[in-house]
Amino acid sequence: MYIHCNNYSISIYSKYGEGGKITPKRILFIHTAGYFFPIPRVHTMAEALSKEGYDVSVVCVDQSMNESYKEINGVKVLNLSSKINSGSNKYFKFIYSMREILKLSLESKPDIIQFFSPLFIPFAVYLKNKLNCKLIYDCYEYWLGSALTSKNYHLGIFYIFCHLLGSMSIDGIIYVYEKNPTRKFFNTLNKHIFDCIVYNVPEDQILPKNPIEKKMENLFPKNEAIFVIGYLGLVMPFKGYETAIKSMNYLGEEFKLLIIGDSLDLKFKEKINSMIQDNNLDSRIVFTGILPHNEALEYSKSCDIGLLLFEDSYWTKYSTPNKLFEYMALGVPVVSTDLPNIRFFINKYLFGVTISKNDPFLLAECIKNLKGNKGHLEMLGINGNSTFNENFTSEFQMQKLMSLYSKIT
Incomplete structure (x- = not known):
């Protein structure tokens, strides 16, 4: 269920603090992944709660941070990476991390x-x-759903055990997708609170003021009418870049592919570059390289469509990528593979189309159809932008977060 609460009252104070004084309620975010700052949803929620008067701390294990402690916009961030032996294997690192997190929490x-x-x-x-x-x-997007579809049965069984253990103890669930398997699982077992929050980068970081038309002209000289296909994000094997590249063989010279990002996997990048050269596509496919977020979005804004070709795999089946909402905010029509979460949003808000599988010919045919129906293409972009402004701004999302906190405090 989606909740939009315009008026909400929040109890942000504990009854007793030091010396009997009333103190703000303390919130501890525990983020056990290997990084913190690149994840907008964690930082956005923590900062919003801090602005509402909560005493917010975030515990993380971030190998990219040199400092063990920071305060960012009122949010205290404690990085435990310096206390974790970098030479240990992943299992020992997990045990050490949990030990330090438990100690700090207590x-x-x-x-x-x-x-x-x-x-x-x-x-x-x-x-x-x-x-x-x-x-x-x-639970965000995929945990239980991925466990149920994983070929790693031991991991799947362990995830299910964890969810069963927590089913009667967890006071609130945050999820993205109305039909998220984790939501349905918890809803079957108890009557706890379920709020839907879709994470996005705040609008002041996502909406470029001036599309960089001159830079685009340097990449693709406008001596002819061109149709630019954009793919925003870090270049990784499970994102269907091979499909995007091969589809260019079925498209005319006026179609150009702009890959807005780069790969940190050198072997995969070599594979992609070899594929481009072997198919004689050097003049039609361009990498921008890794860019500041605002600049990457400016390039995306200048594209005619945006691709989202995640493969149907353990990690991606129930994913809802941030770039889906970035394309939406930018008014860029989306062409995506037919995965459950992505399909739900595209079908509900009509800002893109899906293809049944990661097939170069199917993708090319879809792109040609969109180019040939300019009115439909423009309507998809308008739908995306208006939907974002009406439903997915950070203010709208944070109201739902505050509503959840108000219910459990």
């Missing part, structure tokens, strides 16, 4: 813990029993 005595991984559910239940705190599980 010392800080939060009123609410918000966590992001099913692997942390057993530890969260332990902390709730010890601290009598509230738990919010941000």
Whole structure:
């Protein structure tokens, strides 16, 4: 269920603080992934809660941060990476991380813990029993659904066990997709709160003021009418870049592919470059390289369509990528593979089309059809932009977050 609450009252104070004074309620975000700052949803939520008067801290294990402690816009960020032996294998790192997180949590005595991984559910239940705190599980997009579709049955069984363990202890669930398997799983077992929040980068970071037309002309000289196909994001194997490149063989010379990003995987980048050269596509496919976020979005804004070709795999089947909403905000029509979450948003808001599988010929035919129907293409872009402004601005999303917090405090 989607909740839009224009007026909400929030209890942000604990009854007793030091010396009997009333103090803000303490929220501890526990983010066990290997990085923090590149994830907009974590930072956006933490900052919004801090502005509402909560005492917010984020615990993370971020190897990219040199400092062990930072304060960013009122949010205290404690990085535990310096306490984790970088030479240890991943299992020992996980054990060390959990030990440090549990120690810190017990010392800080939060009123609410918000966590992001099913692997942390057993530890969260332990902390709730010890601290009598509230738990919010941000299941985001894929955990349980991925577990149920994974060929790694041991992992799937463990994830299901974790969700069963936490089913009667978790006070609030944050999810993206109305039909998210995790949501349906919890809804079957109890009557806890379920709020839908779609994460996006705040509008001031996502909406470019001036499309960079001159730079686009340098990439693709406008001596002819061209149709630019954009693909925004880090270039990775599961994102269907091979399909995008091969589809150019079925498209005329006026079609150009702009890959807005680059690959950190050197072997995969070599494979992609070889594919481009072998198909004589050097003049029609351009990499921008890694760019500042605003500049990458400016390039995206100048494209005629935006691609989102995630493969149907364990990690991507139930994903809802940020770039889906970035294309939407920019008014760029989307062509995507037919994955459940992405299909749901495209079908509901009519800002793009899906193809049944990652097939170069199918993709090329879809693109040609869109180019040949200019009115339909323009309507898809208008639908995306208006839908974003009406439903997915950061203000709208954060109202739903505050509504969830107000219900459990």
